[in-house]
Amino acid sequence: MEDTDIREFLDQAIKENEVMLFMKGTPEQPACGFSLRTSGALNALGVRYAALDVLPDPRIRQELSGLSGWPTIPQLFIGGELVGGCDIVMEMYEKGELAERLGADMPEDEDIEPAPAPGEMPVSNGPIPLENKLNR
Amino acid sequence: MPTTDELKQRIESALPGAQVQVQDLTGGGDHFRAEVVSDRFTGLSPIEQHKLVYGVFGDEVGAAIHALSIKTSTP
Known part of the structure; x- marks a missing residue:
């Protein structure tokens, strides 16, 4: 796959998914503490989001940072716009701003943890498995 | 390998007047x-x-x- 195809795919993913998270690993198995906390905040709010693992190909991360101007992973996009990485997302979560932005209710005493495995999750809730087309 | 002092100085010279604190979270630099x-x-x-x-x-x-966690605020 060409670098320009990767960028196009990423651009499309950001446009097509209202809540789009780029992370290391998956919501069920985050591969980095920052990605764990960021996807955990979305899980705690029970919002639907798409997630893409950047690890399978180093070019995903390069192209994503080129597109967003943001150097690190994770990166959360809402409505096609970069909201932030782990620090900003967690700060927004703690202040209730993330819940507000996503139209979700703030959970009481919800621990930040990985998403349950697929199948254990109610259908209307939690991450949309975004097929990693870049992996082929 | 960058040090906390080096990072602090570089942020301070890029943003004159800023108050900067840098921590090494893991001790690994x-x-x-x-x-x-x-x-x-x-x-x-x-x-x-x-x-x-x-x-x-x-x-x-x-x-x-590898990772730079940031907290920003205004005076």
């Missing part, structure tokens, strides 16, 4: 946390504030500086 207070952040969104700090280090973030 690659996971840092920077707390930056600067009036340059006034009127900027969190994204724009963090980009100003990331911008000091360019390509080094994600490479030599």
Whole structure:
């Protein structure tokens, strides 16, 4: 796959998914503490989001940072716009701003943890498995 | 390998007048946390504030500086 195809795919993913998270690993198995906390905040709010693992190909991360101007992973996009990485997302979560932005209710005493495995999750809730087309 | 002092100095020279604290989170010289207070952040969104700090280090973030956690605020 060409670098320009990767960028196009990423651009499309950001446009097509209202809540789009780029992370290391998956919501069920985050591969980095920052990605764990960021996807955990979305899980705690029970919002639907798409997630893409950047690890399978180093070019995903390069192209994503080129597109967003943001150097690190994770990166959360809402409505096609970069909201932030782990620090900003967690700060927004703690202040209730993330819940507000996503139209979700703030959970009481919800621990930040990985998403349950697929199948254990109610259908209307939690991450949309975004097929990693870049992996082929 | 960058040190906390080096990171602090570089942020301070890029954002004159800023109060900067840098911690080495793991002691390994690659996971840092920077707390930056600067009036340059006034009127900027969190994204724009963090980009100003990331911008000091360019390509080094994600490479030599594996992770840079940032907290920004205005005086």
